[in-house]
Structures are given as structure tokens and as C-alpha cells.
Amino acid sequence: MTITDLDTPHGHHEHGDPQHGKDAEAAQSHPVGSLTAAEFATVRDVVTAGADWNATTRFAYVGLWEPHKREVLAWQDGTGPLPDRQARVMLLDMETGRSTDNIVSITGRTVLTTSVLDGSAGQLPVLLAEFDAIAGIVAEDPRWVAALAARGTTIDEVVVVPLSAGHYDYPEEVGRRIVRVLAFRQDYPEDHPWAHPVDGLSAYVDTASRTITRLIDVGTLDIPAEGGNFDDPAVQGAPLTTLKPIVISQPEGPSFTVDGEWVSWANWKFQVGFDTREGLVLRQLSFTDAGEERPIIYRASINEMLVPYGDPSPVRFWQNYFDTGEYLFGRFTNSLALGCDCVGEIKYFDAVLADELGNPFTIKNGICMHEEDVGTLWKHGDMFTGSNEVRRQRRLVISFFTTVGNYDYGFYWYLSLDGTIECEAKLTGILFTSAYPGIGEPIGETAIEGDYAYASEVAPGLGAPYHQHLFSARLDMMVDGLSNAVDEIDGVRLPMGPGNPHGNAFTKKTTRLTGEASSGRLADASVARAWHIVNTEKTNRLGRPTGYVLQPEQSPTLMADPGSSIAKRAEFATKHLFVTQYDPAEQFAAGDFVHQNPGGDGITKYIAGDRPIDGEDIVLWHTFGPTHFPRIEDWPVMPVDYAKFTLKPYGFFGANPAMNVPANEPVSHCSHGHDGAAHEHTHH
Incomplete structure (x- = not known):
């Protein structure tokens, strides 16, 4: 992390050193200073030069591998050396699913340790590249296309939301990277799809093999029709005009130093x-x-x-x-x-x-x-x-x-x-929305006899679990x-x-x-x-x-x-x-x-x-x-x-530690007006 110093609107200015290079140097000189752009580049160069790297490998995580607290405190006290700068790097081969957890010495420009994950104790975080691939994967499966058609929609009218899978002992998921997919209809490019959940349908996807391992289709529910476009002025209504400006000002600048x-x-x-x-x-x-x-x-x-x-629906229990x-x-x-x-x-x-x-x-x-x-x-x-x-x-x-x-x-x-x-x-x-079933409507094999017990209806036919x-x-x-x-x-x-x-x-x-x-x-x-x-x-x-x-x-x-x-x-x-x-x-x-x-x-x-x-x-x-x-x-x-x-x-101090806070200087906008007169305001 580095620090910026930008001019801000209305005369507000940030305070601090504007030189990014100096900030990066300051961060790097401290054992737990945030990784700088140069250090991230060093980590990349060390990893991509290794034998494990290939065209389908991706960085799932890169972060500071912090030294032991006592090492940091010893260095600060002058009783210990500056600890080695290290990074933790998690790598995923998107084609094979091979996953590794690595410690890289930035100081020494070398990989110190590598552990290969077998998936039995969890997988690496979900990659953005995996999310991006999901729509194309499910669109190629005729079962998914047919399920959408049964609900009166198509792959071109829906967006898919890939979600983390949890763990439910499905034999076909052992050792494989799985995401679970729900669909939402989008009526036009500016339409927020969360208003139109395509319920009763879910796909379980292996991101490495690019296949649907299970398709869950438990019956159709009406897709809610009413829009939810909170950014539409027609939805927002006429602006509230009675609010007066609030001005927050520190004419002498902030009290902190960086x-x-x-x-x-x-x-x-x-x-x-x-x-x-x-x-x-x-x-x-x-x-x-x-x-x-x-x-x-x-x-x-x-x-x-x-x-x-908390919705036990067959397509939502894993959320x-x-x-x-x-x-x-x-x-x-x-x-x-x-x-x-x-x-x-x-x-x-x-x-x-x-x-x-x-x-x-x-x-x-x-x-x-x-x-x-x-x-x-x-x-x-x-x-x-x-x-x-x-x-x-x-x-x-x-x-x-x-x-x-x-x-x-x-x-x-x-x-x-x-x-x-x-x-x-x-x-x-x-x-996060669902279809809200009407009375007598089935969810799986169960008919709803009263209000659905696991969600609120927030718009006509639209549920929120x-x-x-x-x-x-x-x-x-x-x-x-x-x-x-x-x-x-x-x-x-x-x-x-x-x-x-x-x-x-x-x-x-x-x-x-x-x-x-x-x-x-x-x-x-x-x-x-x-x-x-x-x-x-x-x-x-x-x-x-x-x-x-x-x-x-x-x-x-x-x-x-x-x-x-x-x-x-x-x-x-x-x-x-x-x-x-x-x-x-x-x-x-x-x-x-x-x-x-x-x-x-x-x-x-x-x-x-x-x-x-x-x-x-x-x-x-x-x-x-x-x-x-x-x-x-x-x-x-x-x-x-x-x-x-x-x-x-609680007992940390010997008395109230804020006794020495000075009293505020009286200012004009703190005084009360008389006979209904408006307060005075001082603008800085």
C-alpha cells in the first residue's frame, strides 16, 4: 500500500508526503510495511521463472508473510536484525486444478517453501478468471438451456452468479474445484438483475474441466417482473429539497501527521x-x-x-x-x-x-x-x-x-x-433475492401452505432469504x-x-x-x-x-x-x-x-x-x-x-485520560438566534 496526496474538491487538501517512491521506501524499511509495487513485481518475476509456472497458472493470492511478533519488536528495540521480507503466494493451474502454497523471499529473490494442496483440506480462493468463465460453461450445456426455456427465458436474457460451493460430501466433487450457479434475468442492459431471480434452478460447475457436474431443477416459479433499479430517477422520486448544506471544515488542517x-x-x-x-x-x-x-x-x-x-430450498441450502x-x-x-x-x-x-x-x-x-x-x-x-x-x-x-x-x-x-x-x-x-412462492405453490416436492418461512417478500413475488x-x-x-x-x-x-x-x-x-x-x-x-x-x-x-x-x-x-x-x-x-x-x-x-x-x-x-x-x-x-x-x-x-x-x-490509566483536552473556542454558529432569526454561519 502506498499513500497519495491529491488536491481534493472545494479547497480540501490531503496532508502527507506526495512522493510515492519515498512512501514505498518507508514501507519496505519496516518488517511489516505493506508490499510495494516493486516488491509485487519481484515476487512475480521469481515465481514465473520457476519450473511450476506455465501459461494456465494464475496467482490466487499474494500477500505479506509477516515475521514473528517478537522478531519485529526486537528489531524496533534495536536488539535484533531486520527480518527478511517475505511473501505468501498461492498458485492455481486453471487447466489441471493443481494448487500450491508458497513462501517467497523477496530479499533473497527465491522460493523458500512450496506445499501442494490435494483438496482434502480445502481449495484456494475462487479466481476472478473462474467467475468470468462460468457464463460460457453453462451456456454450452443443453440441459441448462432447456431449463431456461422452460421458464420462458434464454441464455441471452440472463446473467449467471457463480458462488462458492461449501462442502456437502458429493462424491463427484472430491478433489475438484466447484462453484454453484444461480441465474437472474436482465431485461435490458441498465436493468438490475437482482429483481428477477430465475428460481428452482441451479448448476454445479467444475471450473477446471468446464463441465456441469449436477443440474438441480426442482420446478418453475414465476420470475418476478417488477424492476428494482434504485439508480433510476423515476424509482427514486422527486428529490428532497428541504435539506440545507452541512459544511465540515478544519481551517488549520487536520490534527494528524502521516x-x-x-x-x-x-x-x-x-x-x-x-x-x-x-x-x-x-x-x-x-x-x-x-x-x-x-x-x-x-x-x-x-x-x-x-x-x-437460512433457506433450505433445494437450490439454496448451500448458500x-x-x-x-x-x-x-x-x-x-x-x-x-x-x-x-x-x-x-x-x-x-x-x-x-x-x-x-x-x-x-x-x-x-x-x-x-x-x-x-x-x-x-x-x-x-x-x-x-x-x-x-x-x-x-x-x-x-x-x-x-x-x-x-x-x-x-x-x-x-x-x-x-x-x-x-x-x-x-x-x-x-x-x-440477495429469490422468488417468493405464493400459497399452494410447490418448492421441490413441498407445497407452501402459508407465508414462506425462510424469506421475506420485499416486492411482488420477490423474496429475500x-x-x-x-x-x-x-x-x-x-x-x-x-x-x-x-x-x-x-x-x-x-x-x-x-x-x-x-x-x-x-x-x-x-x-x-x-x-x-x-x-x-x-x-x-x-x-x-x-x-x-x-x-x-x-x-x-x-x-x-x-x-x-x-x-x-x-x-x-x-x-x-x-x-x-x-x-x-x-x-x-x-x-x-x-x-x-x-x-x-x-x-x-x-x-x-x-x-x-x-x-x-x-x-x-x-x-x-x-x-x-x-x-x-x-x-x-x-x-x-x-x-x-x-x-x-x-x-x-x-x-x-x-x-x-x-x-x-479499564484500569489502563490512572484517571480520565482526556482531562487535558482543551475547551472549544466559542464560534458564531454555536450561538442561538433570537426572535426566530436564523443562526449565523461562519464559512472557512
Whole structure:
């Protein structure tokens, strides 16, 4: 990833070094600096010169292979050498399906290791080239053509949506790369096909042999006719004319400084990184307290995103998507635009990735960073002294947006003046649709007697199956150092009796998590459950452990049956929290190779050894996200829905760390008008 410095509209300018070469050099000089275009080119040249490379080989993934945390910290402290720059490279031969996982030394320009995948423990991520080939493959099969004709449409009138296959023990799929295909009619080039699902029909496709291995045709349902073109002014309606402009301005520029990928803001310091699979990565978040730079998180990312659907229809039961591990959602990152995606004094970061031929390419303005006012930080008017003090809260926002098929996801990390860290997912885009059966209409061999139980009707005859969005945040913690532990805190109601004669007492219970195997925990709103990450060697001025508290949302975990295929493949999503001992090879909650993985990987494998997690270098895996029963109001485009978690200091500081935030200067637009007069406005 490199950093841009572009003039922005309306007099807004980015701040930072405009020299890409200098930024690339800065990134490369740090062990976990993002891979530069030159490094991607080196990786390509090393790989394509090898004996395994041929004309049908493609790069399925290229990313930084990070050195061990202790090696990085030793280099930073001046007690260790600069670690070797390495890349992880996954290669797929599209003709044979041969898949390899490689580690390449960029420094030494050589392939260090190569592992050949046999497919039994999962496949490499789905390639764009495979997606692009699907329409031609199914169009050549007369069974597919006939099934469309039976529904009154043709291959020229439909678009096909290739989707990850999951794992269902079909003998003909063993060792083969499979995608499953659904169709949608598109009435004209500008027509959004999501409004016209061609239901009751699905094809299972071997992408290497270019054949349909199974065609599922369980009967025709009417193709919904009403359009869903949210970008059509006729659909949007007359513009709302009563909204007045909001101007966000920092006349003296932003408060942050940027040096390469390193950012300093208020008391915060951290590194901004990017990965094809995970998207935005934040590293080494620290807070300067009384002149001491105190670490909190070594590495934070959204390492997996599962979207499981709840429709058991014969053509939809397999819809369970791992948008990170199967699709590499970082490569679909949007180029952000001022005033549309980000508002105010913006610092943009470019994302530099490798395409499927190994060539570097740039997503301009892939990451947005800015400050925003978020209301009151602290306030009190004292009845005894007459003191009346208020301070404004502001936060630094680091975000990116990615479009994965029909959905658009924004991921926002917030750093606040009082030491709070938040991660918020914003969900919008278009619902994945189905035909909504009428009463008495058959689905397979079953007639529908009432409203369909597994989807909402969002337009006439148009269904939106129930589903979940389950994000996994990997939080490599480092609260005041490497010796951390997790305490589960529950509120406890106490019965009336001795010591509590009036029944008003309640207290808390603390349970220390000691081993990985028992670290899987569920949130519980009835007891205000939270998890405290504490340092087992450092104490605050009151003699208690320094720490941060993870405050979860109270949303369901995976709704699928525990015996289901998806539950085996995504054990991480069956709990809100797992804790593991740090291992640099354990990066992904569902495992390294998620596509067609049969299960038992990722978290399931990581906790099997039951390593100790009390006073160790630990990683938290936190699952959060909404369960979506779609509304009519979610169509034809969905207003943003939100999901988040919060990390707050708990005993980390000796007092309120935001006491020294200065009061705002009074400005004219804060004063109240009189006799109905409008407020004055100051424009900068």
C-alpha cells in the first residue's frame, strides 16, 4: 500500500508526503510495511521463472508473510536484525486444478517453501478468471438451456452468479474445484438483475474441466417482473429539497501527521496496512500516557466474514459465503470519493495489490482517514461550586468499503480521545433475492401452505432469504506488553438476606480464562457480560492490573444446527469469543483454505492443543454481526445497517485520560438566534 496526496474538491487538501517512491521506501524499511509495487513485481518475476509456472497458472493470492511478533519488536528495540521480507503466494493451474502454497523471499529473490494442496483440506480462493468463465460453461450445456426455456427465458436474457460451493460430501466433487450457479434475468442492459431471480434452478460447475457436474431443477416459479433499479430517477422520486448544506471544515488542517504508513493523532500512534484478503489492517496501536508510549493492540483486522443463509430450498441450502477466505474481499475495495464516501479534511491511502498474473495494480484512495466531532466528551455543571465545564469528543476514523457481489460493506475503525477503540461494520447494497412462492405453490416436492418461512417478500413475488453477517475480528492484543490474560466479568444479582437485608445489592463475578479449549464464550446481556484483557505483570496506581475491556453486542451467533456442514466449517461463528496463544501462522478463523473446506480447520484446530492463555501472548477472536430478516424498506437498495464492538480502557490509566483536552473556542454558529432569526454561519 502506498499513500497519495491529491488536491481534493472545494479547497480540501490531503496532508502527507506526495512522493510515492519515498512512501514505498518507508514501507519496505519496516518488517511489516505493506508490499510495494516493486516488491509485487519481484515476487512475480521469481515465481514465473520457476519450473511450476506455465501459461494456465494464475496467482490466487499474494500477500505479506509477516515475521514473528517478537522478531519485529526486537528489531524496533534495536536488539535484533531486520527480518527478511517475505511473501505468501498461492498458485492455481486453471487447466489441471493443481494448487500450491508458497513462501517467497523477496530479499533473497527465491522460493523458500512450496506445499501442494490435494483438496482434502480445502481449495484456494475462487479466481476472478473462474467467475468470468462460468457464463460460457453453462451456456454450452443443453440441459441448462432447456431449463431456461422452460421458464420462458434464454441464455441471452440472463446473467449467471457463480458462488462458492461449501462442502456437502458429493462424491463427484472430491478433489475438484466447484462453484454453484444461480441465474437472474436482465431485461435490458441498465436493468438490475437482482429483481428477477430465475428460481428452482441451479448448476454445479467444475471450473477446471468446464463441465456441469449436477443440474438441480426442482420446478418453475414465476420470475418476478417488477424492476428494482434504485439508480433510476423515476424509482427514486422527486428529490428532497428541504435539506440545507452541512459544511465540515478544519481551517488549520487536520490534527494528524502521516509518515509513510505510520500515523500520529492526539495521543495515538499506529500503522495503516492493507491485505488482499483482509482489507484494512491496523498495527501496533499505542497511546502516549504521561510521555510513555504504551502498547494496546499489535495487529487488528477483520480476518473473516461469513454470510450464512437460512433457506433450505433445494437450490439454496448451500448458500454460505466466506467473503474473506473464499473471495478475498480486499481486492474489491472501492476507490473513495470526497463528499460521497468521506467528508472533511481527508487523508487517502492507495491500496497496491497483485492481479492474477502477478502484476501490481493500484486501487486509488482505497482507505480514507479523517477526524470527526462526535458530541460530548465530558461535562458537568456543579451545584455547589458553580463550575460548568464541557469538552467536545472527537475521533479519528480509518475506513474502507468493499463490494462483494450484491452487498457493500464498510469497515470503520474509530480511535477516541479517551482511549476508546471501536470497530463498526456498515452494511448496504442489494439483497440477495429469490422468488417468493405464493400459497399452494410447490418448492421441490413441498407445497407452501402459508407465508414462506425462510424469506421475506420485499416486492411482488420477490423474496429475500433470511441470513446472517458474522464478522470475525482478529485482535492480537498487547496491553502494556506481551503478558496478557482474559477475565470474563458477569453481573451477579444477590438474594435478600444477611448482608443484603433490603435486596438492593448486586456485584460482579470474575472468571479467568486459563486454556484455549474452554475459551469459547457467549455474550450475555442478562448479566452485562464483558471480557477484560489485563496485563498480568503491570499494575495501575491503585495496584490493580492494567487492562482494556471488550464490550460485545448482544447478537446471535451462527443460527445453523451444530451438526450442519457450515457449523463444522465455521466453529468460530458458534461463539462470540475465542482466545488463543499467539502463533504467527494462525491468521484466519476459518483456516487458510476456506473454499470447499470440509471443516475442522481454523479455530477448531487452533484450540485443540489447549495451550495456556493466562499471562501469555494472546489473540482474541471476536465474532459480531447482525441477523437479517429483510424488510420491505431494504428494497431496492438497503439503507445502512450497523454492527460493532468496543474496546475501552479499564484500569489502563490512572484517571480520565482526556482531562487535558482543551475547551472549544466559542464560534458564531454555536450561538442561538433570537426572535426566530436564523443562526449565523461562519464559512472557512
